[in-house]
Amino acid sequence: MxxxxxxxxxxxxxxxxxxxxxxxxxxxxxxxxxxxxxxxxxxxxxxxxxxxxxxxxxxxxxxxxxxxxxxxxxxxxxxxxxxxxxxxxxxxxxxxxxxxxxxxxxxxxxxxxxxxxxxxxxxxxxxxxxxxxxxxxxxxxxxxxxxxxxxxxxxxxxxxxxxxxxxxxxxxxxxxxxxxxFWKDYNPIYEGNRSSQIVKSFKQTLEKHYRDLSTGKVIQAFRVQEYADAQNLHPNYLSNVVKSKTGKAIGTWIAEKTIAEAKSLLQHSAISIKEMAFLLGFSEYAHFSNYFKKHTGLSPVSYRKEQHRV
Missing domain, CATH: 2.60.120.280 (Regulatory protein AraC)
Structure with missing residues (x-):
């Protein structure tokens, strides 16, 4: 473009x-x-x-x-x-x-x-x-x-x-x-071309993977390579398709999903933030804390305290 x-x-x-x-x-x-x-x-x-x-x-x-x-x-x-x-x-x-x-x-x-x-x-x-x-x-x-x-x-x-x-x-x-x-027996009514199918599959894999991370079923966050492997695609091709179809880089999708899951865990679970960082694929607590603050403006500790005031 x-x-x-x-x-x-x-x-x-x-x-x-x-x-x-x-x-x-x-x-x-x-x-x-x-x-x-x-x-x-x-x-x-x-x-x-x-x-x-x-x-x-x-x-x-x-x-x-x-x-x-x-x-x-x-x-x-x-x-x-x-x-x-x-x-x-x-x-x-x-x-x-x-x-x-x-x-x-x-x-x-x-x-x-x-x-x-x-x-x-x-x-x-x-x-x-x-x-x-x-x-x-x-x-x-x-x-x-x-x-x-x-x-x-x-x-x-x-x-x-x-x-x-x-x-x-x-x-x-x-x-x-x-x-x-509308969707009692849901079936996608518009699948579009091959690119739309690829994006749809990526979104579903992203959602399932972060659900598995948050529940401890898997212990390491996917990289772009793993998302590409799930569809037998080259990672560069997957990245290009996701960016062209959605306007967002695949790294942005992953970052937004990470923050959304982190917010949900901070609000709805009692696990320690150190354990949470590990669940979301961070090897160090400090890395997770800096990452969360960069995207939200608050540290994980501050965010949890703010949510639990109510």
């Missing part, structure tokens, strides 16, 4: 909105979760965003609006009753012709694992799918989701010290409803 063709990459909705010059007063900078009504953001219609990459999950509930969105090379219409979600790493864009009532929820993988469930992708595998088609529900069915996201919105803008926990539990119900309505 030529330099002039590079698309902006956003790690949070806040950075995305700031880049697009959109209002950010409804976004809490202290959490990797957002929920708000798009009609409060897009005051001038029609609105069409440029193409960008978002490294977070988005869930969109269209009660009354018309437009369309793209994911990589796929284009979908949005009409009243539409529900869809997109996961990290894809080229995206969206546009709105009419916009009366639409709810947008965004969240990071870390938020999912810390506040929903450490093994969230095992129970909800559709979250790792390359692309999942949107669904259009009847008003009666849509209202079930509306009740849930309105309750989540109430807690998000509340001041309870248990806010994130309550949001996490409500989001579990929301995911179960999605699973019940």
């Amino acid at each position: 030529k330099e002039t063709e590079k698309k902006p990459v956003f790690n949070s909705l806040l950075t995305q909105y700031l880049h697009f010059g959109l209002p950010v007063d409804q976004i809490d900078e202290k959490t990797d979760f957002t929920i708000h009504n798009l009609q409060d953001i897009h005051l001038d219609l029609p609105f069409k965003s440029p193409v960008y990459r978002a490294n977070f999950f988005s869930f969109v509930f269209v009660k009354e609006a018309y437009g369309k969105y793209t994911t990589d090379d796929l284009i979908f219409n949005t009409i009243p009753g539409t529900i869809y979600f997109t996961n990290p790493g894809h080229y995206k864009s969206h546009e709105w012709e009419q916009l009366s009532e639409v709810c947008l929820i965004t969240l990071s993988e870390s938020f999912l694992k810390e506040n929903v469930h450490p093994d969230v992708f095992e129970e909800f595998p559709f979250l790792l799918a390359e692309t999942v088609l949107p669904r259009v529900l009847s008003p009666e069915s849509f209202s079930e989701f509306e009740q849930l996201y309105l309750q989540i919105r109430k807690e998000y803008f509340g001041s309870s010290p248990y806010r994130n926990r309550m949001i996490g539990n409500l989001f579990v119900v929301l995911l179960l409803k999605i699973k019940e309505y």
Whole structure:
């Protein structure tokens, strides 16, 4: 891709909105979760965003609006009753012709694992799918989701010290409803070309390996070579495919997974940080501590204390 063709990459909705010059007063900078009504953001219609990459999950509930969105090379219409979600790493864009009532929820993988469930992708595998088609529900069915996201919105803008926990539990119900309505017998409905298959397999291997690390089933973190061996690929080829399809280097995927698992262990387990460092593939505690602080701004000890205050 030529330099002039590079698309902006956003790690949070806040950075995305700031880049697009959109209002950010409804976004809490202290959490990797957002929920708000798009009609409060897009005051001038029609609105069409440029193409960008978002490294977070988005869930969109269209009660009354018309437009369309793209994911990589796929284009979908949005009409009243539409529900869809997109996961990290894809080229995206969206546009709105009419916009009366639409709810947008965004969240990071870390938020999912810390506040929903450490093994969230095992129970909800559709979250790792390359692309999942949107669904259009009847008003009666849509209202079930509306009740849930309105309750989540109430807690998000509340001041309870248990806010994130309550949001996490409500989001579990929301995911179960999605699973019940759309993906009871889940099969990937878009596998794409060979590159998409490679990326999908890499994501699944990454998730399983770090789950095995955190439970002690394996004792050494994979390098790029091991991820390539799992698909009988050259490591350089795997790296090129992952980078071209997702916009993130394979090392970045591994680093983000390491931090997400570390945060989950710090919050949900009582094991020592030294033992945790070993589980996550670090030979020395100091290396793990420096690595964690580099990516989060906090030491593992400080992060654990902060999480256990509530």
